[in-house]
Amino acid sequence: MIRLAPRSLFGRTLLVLGAGLLLAQLASLFINVVDRGSSVYRLASQQIAIRVAEAAKVLNHVPAAERAGVLEELNSRDLRIVLSAKPIVVPQGPEELDPYERAFAAAVQRNLREPWQTDVEITTRLRSVRPSPSDTEASTPLGQWLARNFYFLLPDTFTMVTQVRLVDGSIAVFYARVPQEPLKRLETLIPRLLLALLIFFALVALVVGMMTRPLARLAKAADALGANPEGPPLEIGGPREVASVIAAFNRMQSQVRGYVQERARLLGAISHDLKTPITRMRLRAEMLPDGALRDKFVRDLDEMEEMVGSTLEFFSSLGKEPERRQVDIAALLEGLCEDWRETGAETTVSGAPRSPYDAHPQALRRCLNNLIENALRYGGRADVSIEDDGNTLRIAVRDRGPGIPEAEFERVFEPFVRLEDSRGRAGGGAGLGLGIARNIARWHGGDVTLRNAPDGQGLIAELVLPRQPAAGA
Amino acid sequence: MEPQDHALVVDDDAEIRDLLAEYLARHGFRVSLARDGREMRRALDESRPDIVVLDVMLPGEDGLALCRDLRAKSSIPVIMLTARGDELDRIIGIEMGADDYLAKPFSPRELLARMKSVLRRARALPPTRVEGHRLRFAGWTLDLAARHLVAPDGVVVPLGGTEFRLLSVFVEHPQRVLDRNQLMDLTLGREATPLDRSIDVQVSRLRQRLRDDAREPRIIKTVRNGGYVLAANVERVG
DSSP, rough: OOSSSOOSSHHHHHHHHHHHHHHHHHHHHHIIIIIHHHHHHHHHHHHHHHHHHHHHHHHSOHHHHGGHHHHHHHSSSSSEEEEESSSSOSSSSSSSSOOEEEEEEHHHHHHHHHOSOOOOEEEEEEEEEOOOOTTTOSSSSSHHHHHHHOOOOOOOOOEEEEEEOOSSSSSSEEEOOOOOHHHHHHHHHHHHHHHHHHHHHHHHHHHHOOOEEEEEEHHHHHHHHOOOOOSOOOOOOSHHHHHHHHHHHHHHHHHHHHHHHHHHHHHHHHHHHHHHHHHHHHHHHTTOOHHHHHHHHHHHHHHHHHHEEEEEEEHHHSSSOOEEEEOOOOHHHHHHHHHHHHHHOOOEEEEOOOEEEEEEEEHHOOOOOOOHEEEEHHEEEOOOOOOOOOEEEEEEEEESSSOOOOOOOOOOTTTOOOOOHOOOSTTTOOSSSHHHHHHHHHHOEEEHHHHHHHHSSOOEEEEEEEOOOOOTO | OOOOEEEEEEESSSSHHHHHHHHHHHHHHEEEEEEEEEHHHHHHHHHOEEEEEEEEEOOOSOOOHHHHHHHHHHHOEEEESSOSHHHHHHHHHHHHSSSEEEEEEEHHHHHHHHHHHHHOOOOOSOOOOSSSEEEETEEEEEEETTTTEOTTTTTTOOOOHHHHHHHHHHSSTOOOBHHHHHHHHHHHHHHTTOOOOOHHHHHHHHHTTTTOSSSSSSSSSEEETTTTEEOOOEOOOO
């Protein structure tokens, strides 16, 4: 289904107000044309009735022989008079006179009563005629165009046919044109209506824009809050309702920030305080006489230390390096992989970036190292490939493990989540590596996503880094 | 067996102090202990240790100040220990003249290895003392704290661990011919076997990082039958 209603508040407000105005204008146009038009028309009819009566009086006094000459004088564009020996039959139309015709006849009669003294036989027929372009009085090209194309919107042009039996028994037929007042009005009304609509829309667009702009800013800020709760508070502005929403949002942001900081501080403090006892335990473990036992202790301590270390890192992986610098990504990856190869791990790097990338160097190194370490831990080896189309830098780290179910792709980024059942915990790890990597990627305006290799042999972790730094980052 | 090395351990945690003493003693060190700056000075007055293991967080005068103080008076190698494992500490530690830096909770084996390595370096080839953690040579800057290179055009070139250690050895001994054995020892902590080409491989990688032409290198030059030499002046920049 096609959606007709606009989605934005701006569009909707504009639509509602615009439709309201249009309806109001149409209603006033209707009143103008139908009601006022008809009263103007009635007034005009009275005038014509008087003219018809005056003409009939004149003809009554003029001898039949001179009437033709007088007719010349009396005929005009709006009133044509024909003399006839017997009544003519007006074609079309019902037998009954309609109220207009009756009113017209009565008006003629009223004005004739004086000289005749007795009732005069008058027949009037109002004949409706569709205007033809030449018929209309519209003088401007727009008026003619309207009359030609929209005649069905206009009231018909009328010719009032009045027959008066003169004293000598002959019949005078008066063809009187009823003015086309409503048409003229419509012609001037439409441009006025269009102009009013245009001005109105411009004003509404301005005002609604002023109201919705702070909301758009708010939405942007809410998005940014997710990525970085440390952002500056929003400037309070706009209408009172919007301003209070912004103020509420700022309060919420500061609460969220407080909460995040509190959580980080707490976990950081615990992790930090664990360092001294772990150091002691490491020393004690080293001095155990039983080699096998010692190794087990050392392994447990390694694991504990890693948890403590990565917890601290997780809460402080951002912000320590405010500067972004151009970094040689190929050198970074080759250095990392070489370090891993020295420990006996299998790692390769393929592909090359087009140019250095604008990064926080230490953070990006940590991010990539975490991805490689993860691949080695769970997938046996890490094959890194670099793709760069000039706009986006993509670094994929592929392992040769069994992969993970698609449903778990997002869950493994959560802190302390490890998929024990499918991958075992042979490698240990605190379950923070991917979360840290993603934090760092998002700090750079990018992201880390997981997918299984198309051939089902291994998991691919892809770091996507946009070349255009995110605004405000 | 080589004569016993004398280590001075300065830490305010009594248990860690005692445990370290016992551990190091088992691995052939003669150990003195100090709880804070005052005791450290007294111990230094009594004897001259070969190496100092110094905790950063000490009551009273902190480890960084003590390290700078010690460095001003003697060239005894110092390994700093800290519970704060962040970059800033490493920068400051290196600025204050520490030879190495280890974050708590450290592995005792790692500490032992670093102590031995620092001692070996101090004996085999006393490094040109540098203050500041950034060293500039031939337009390049080596950042000892961040462990990366900055190219003349400002691009950051991250280094792998071995690359970094090898380059550190070169910039600590500028314009001095280093043979393969010395480089192996200082970089990888082992002797080169007669057919071992790993140093050559590392040097060629390093030249690549430094955008140095392998056929006509300008920065790290090959000395026929000798080894390699960093053919550039090194200056300290903050």
